[in-house]
Amino acid sequence: MTKKAIKKKSFSLGSLKKTHSSKTKYKPTEFFDIGEAFHKASGLPGPVKHNINMFLGHSNSSKTTALIGSAVSAIKQGYLPVFCITERKWAWDYCEKLGLEHEMVVDDEGNEVVDGMFLFNDDFQTIEQVTQYINDLLDIQEKDGMPEGPDGEPLKGYLFLWDSVGSIPCQMTFDGKGGSMHNARVFADKIGMGLTSRISNSKREDYPYDNTMVIVNQPWVELPDNPFGQPKIKAKGGEAIWLNSALVFLFGNQKNSGISQIDATKDGRKVAFATKTKISILKNHVNGLGYKDGKIIATPHGYIEDNPLSIKKYKEEYAEYWKEVMGGEFNVKEDSKTKTKETPEDNVSGVEGLV
Secondary structure, eight states: OOOOOOOOOOOOHHHHHHHHOOOOOBOOOOBOOOOHHHHHHHSSOSOBTTSEEEEEEOTTSSHHHHHHHHHHHHHHTTOEEEEEEOSOOOOHHHHHHTTOOOEEEEOTTSOEEEESSSEEEOOOSSHHHHHHHHHHHHHHHHHHOOOBOTTSSBOOOEEEEEEEETSSOOHHHHTTSOOHHHHHHHHIIIIIIIIHHHHHGGGBTTSSSOOEEEEEEOEEEEOOSSTTOOOEEEETTOSHHHHHEEEEEEESOSSSOOOEEEEEEETTEEEEEEEEEEEEEEEESSSSOOOSSEEEEEETTEEEESSHHHHHHHHHHTHHHHHHHHOSOOOOOOBOOOOOOOOGGGSOOOOBOOO
8 A cells, every 4th residue: 555645834944944043143353452563473453352362372472461452452442451360470560561551549448559441350269269250240241231431431341351370270179179170170161151151142233242351371281192293282271261262372382482582782781671472373263364473572561573673663762761770871782683493393283263
């Protein structure tokens, strides 16, 4: 006996979309601007908005310089930077030279404190305290909006700046009952399944504010698993922040900081006045592009391009600053040759892009 085909009710794709497809519209992709020198070296202006960004690199490779530059850009664009400082190597004089304006004021309790167009908190002992602080501010934003800026208009949103991951443990480790594995698990929970969603949610066109996060991440180096392999830089705290970052900027080399000092001669003595470092795009899930061979010079006053003309211009502009710090007359007679030894393992093998 021949089976009859079951006659199915026909329906259109449009009707299916009405019940099973969202119509979310997203804001255009925008960046904070760390400066022209940074843009030319990396291929990107700075951190991308509405996402998590990672600044990864070894010590003294200028990650904090980029962090403060991001905050200065945020203020100019009408955002409120929120500094979450756990490394405690902070210097307000350095911030001032990089353009972060602030002043000393007396609070209600009679204490002299730093004040500016930002929030600053370094009272953290565990990872959970940092993430809870950020969540509390996002809760306030959802309930009450943003405070007014200097122009009387509400600020556009938050730029969270954490310096740095790898400097404090999770609560269990702090209590002496955990270790690196527990730190990684907390990051996976609090960042991967928590803050990432709340930060990226602000990219929706119907969300009234823009929120962004920049994380300075301390590294460790993974040794090769065979004689022909190369060391690879890894972020402390497990894979959660790496996986949830839209952009990862690599400062310096994979194996080491890869920096070199730029010197001048004063009264027969060498004086280091800047650091040459490298900036590469290690991961880009925004537009898939980025230089992997960028070089840049970090000075006490920000980034300059890696060329003789920029160095000469900087020396002329800040000669009085050198004189103020070092004392006496400061006549630059010659510059030392900068040596940067490059090896295959120091180069970035490629950019992880959109897939």
